[in-house]
Amino acid sequence: MSDSVSLGLAEQTEILAYADFMTGAPTSVCEGLGIASLDLGSVLALVVKNDPSNFFNRAGGFSVDRPPSSDDVAKVGDFFRTHGVGRGAFMVAPPLLSPEWYGITERAGLTPDRSYVKLVRDVAMVPPAGDFPSLDPGLRVGRVGRDQAQEWGAVMMSGFGFAVPGMVEAAAACVGRPDWHQYAVWEKDRIVAVGSIFVNGECADMFGGATLAGARGRGAQSALLTARIMAAREAGCRWIVAETGSESPGEHNSSLHNMHRAGFRPLYERLTWLWQG
Numbered sequence: 346m347s348d349s350v351s352l353g354l355a356e357q358t359e360i361l362a363y364a365d366f367m368t369g370a371p372t373s374v375c376e377g378l379g380i381a382s383l384d385l386g387s388v389l390a391l392v393v394k395n396d397p398s399n400f401f402n403r404a405g406g407f408s409v410d411r412p413p414s415s416d417d418v419a420k421v422g423d424f425f426r427t428h429g430v431g432r433g434a435f436m437v438a439p440p441l442l443s444p445e446w447y448g449i450t451e452r453a454g455l456t457p458d459r460s461y462v463k464l465v466r467d468v469a470m471v472p473p474a475g476d477f478p479s480l481d482p483g484l485r486v487g488r489v490g491r492d493q494a495q496e497w498g499a500v501m502m503s504g505f506g507f508a509v510p511g512m513v514e515a516a517a518a519c520v521g522r523p524d525w526h527q528y529a530v531w532e533k534d535r536i537v538a539v540g541s542i543f544v545n546g547e548c549a550d551m552f553g554g555a556t557l558a559g560a561r562g563r564g565a566q567s568a569l570l571t572a573r574i575m576a577a578r579e580a581g582c583r584w585i586v587a588e589t590g591s592e593s594p595g596e597h598n599s600s601l602h603n604m605h606r607a608g609f610r611p612l613y614e615r616l617t618w619l620w621q622g
Contacts, residue, residue, distance in 0.1 A: 349465065349584075349612075350465050350547075350548055350583075350584040350586060350612075351408070352408055352409055352438050352440060352612075353387065353406075353408025353409065353410060353411065354545070354546075354547070354548050354584075355438075355463060355465065355548065355584075355586045355612065356405055356406055356407060356408060356436065356438055357387055357405075357406040357408070357545070358543070358545040358548045358549070358550045358586060359405060359406075359436070359550050359586065359588060360388075360389045360391075360403070360404075360405035360406040360436070361389065361406070361543065361545055361550075362543035362545075362550040362552050363391055363401065363403065363405075364382050364389045364391050365519075365522075365524070365525075365543065366515070366516075366519055366543070366552065366553075367380045367382075367391060367393055367401055367515060368380055368381075368382050368391070369518060369519060369522055370511075370514065370515035370518045370519075371514065371518055374511045374514045374515050374518070377395065377510070377511045378393050378394070378395050378396060378509070378511045378512070378515065379392065379393060379394025379395045379428065379429070380392070380393050380394075380515075381394075381424075381428050383404075383420070383421065383424045385417060385420065385421075386411065387406050387408065387411050388404065388405070388406040388407060388411060388413075388417060389404065389405065389406050390403065390404035390421045390424050390425075390433075391403055391404075392424070392425060392428045392430050392433070394428050394429050394430055395509060395511075396507065396509050396512070397509070398506075398507065399430065399431075399432040399433065399434075400507075402425060402430050402432060402433035402434065403433060403434045403435070403436060404417075404421045404433070404434070404435050404436065405435070405436035407436070407437055407438065407441055408438075408441075409440060409441070412441045412443070412445075412446070413435065413437055413441060413446060413449065414449070415449045415452065415453070418435070418449055418450075418453045418455070418620075419453070421433070421435070421620070422453065422620055422622070425620060425622055426622045430622070431621060431622045432619065432620070432621050432622070433619075433620045433622075434458065434617045434618065434619055434620065435455060435617070435618040435620065436615060436617060436618075437615070437616070437618060438463070438613060438615050439613045439614070439615060439616075440613075442616075450618060453620070454620075454621070455618045455619060455620055456618070456619050456621075457616045457617070457618060457619070458616070458617040458618065458619040459590065459616075459617045460590070460591040460614050460615065460616050460617070461588050461589065461590055461591060461614065461615050461617065462588070462589055462590070462591045462601060462611050462613075462614050462615075463586065463587075463588055463611070463612045463613050463614075463615055464586065464587045464588070464589070464604050464609040464610060464611050464612060465584055465585070465586050465587075465609065465610060465612050466574065466584065466585050466586075466587075466607070466608050466609045466610070467583065467584060468549075468574055468577045468578040468582055468583065468584065468585055469578070469583075470608070479564035479567040479568065480530070480563070480564040480565070480567070480568040481563040481564050483532060483533075484530050484531065484532055484537070484560075484563060484564070484565060484568070485530065485531050486528060486529070486530045486531075486565075486568040486569060486571075486572050487528065487529065487531070487572075488526070488527070488528055489520055489527040489528060489529050489536075489539075490520075490521070491520055491521045493520070493529070493536065494517040494518075494519075494520035494521070494527075495513065495514075495517045496536050497516070497517065497520060497527060497529055497536055497539050498512075498513040498514065498515070498516030498517035498518075498519075498520070499513045499516075499517075500529070500536050500537070500538070500539050500555065500557060501516045501539045501553050501555050502516055503555075503557065504538075504539070504555025504556055504557060505553075505555055516553070519541070524543055524544045524545070525541060525542070525543055525544075526541060526542050526544070526573070526576045526580070527539070527540075527541045528540050528541070528569050528572045528573060528576070529569075530556075530560070530565040530568060530569060532560065537556065537557045537559070537560035537565060538554075538555065538556035538557065538560055538565035538566060538569060539553065539554070539555055539556075539569070540552070540553060540554040540555075540566070540569035540570070540572075540573055541553050541573070542573045542576055542577055542580075542585065544577070544580045544582060546582075547581075547582055547583040547584065548582060548583070548584045548585070548586060549573075549576075549577035549580065549582045549584070549585045549586070550585070550586055550587070551570070551573060551585060551586070551587035551588075554566055554569060554570075554600065561599075566599075566600065566603050567603050567606065567607065570603060570604065570607040571607065573585070574607065574608075586612075587604055587609060588615075589601050589604065591614050
């Protein structure tokens with residue numbers, strides 16, 4: 346048995362989380378936001394047409410056993426085009442960046458874009474339950490219930506700057522759904538930070554960690570990392586993976602440093618390959 350998560354499982358868990366998060370929204374929300382997905386086996390593509398950030402327009406799940414092909418790129422490009430989006434992304438891990446891939450990108454007009462760090466943590470060793478030493482006094486962390494879903498979704502979308510109508514409802518619909526575990530940090534009765542995990546068999550994905558501006562720097566995300574690692578272990582996972590932006594010279598990504606302190610180690614840096622129709 347491998348002592349680390351496989352590239353395929355790590356990549357597929359991530360794209361499954363994104364696809365399930367958006368396509369599981371109520372029908373009216375999916376129609377309003379223009380949400381659609383394309384299933385190519387272990388590879389998935391997702392669009393959210395009416396989100397001007399284009400953040401969710403992506404394809405992923407490629408692996409050593411299922412490397413990206415010119416046919417995949419053509420089908421995903423057609424999918425993006427058919428659904429009226431002008432910009433999307435291919436997530437391809439470094440071991441798959443073969444000469445064949447570079448030839449595919451040149452023919453398809455894909456260009457390298459942002460770089461992300463893929464991280465993993467074995468969940469066998471976790472802090473004791475209730476031990477959140479970095480959380481400021483007056484803050485508390487816990488599981489989110491359905492009655493708190495709307496507030497939880499509003500904090501998540503506000504934290505990421507997604508203001509399009511329907512996005513809060515899409516996030517709220519995720520609370521309590523199978524394979525999802527949502528957590529929050531409260532100050533008194535107000536949610537100030539949020540985070541989730543998505544469970545895919547032996548692997549879970551850290552998803553959607555966000556903190557309101559006035560509550561940053563008080564240990565909320567570190568506490569949420571600990572709570573979610575514990576949740577992954579309780580769900581029977583062996584690993585938990587995460588993605589965050591890599592640091593360019595002179596940059597400081599607090600999320601990346603929080604993850605390092607929580608015991609995550611980098612698997613690789615992954616370029617995002619930009620498709621433009």
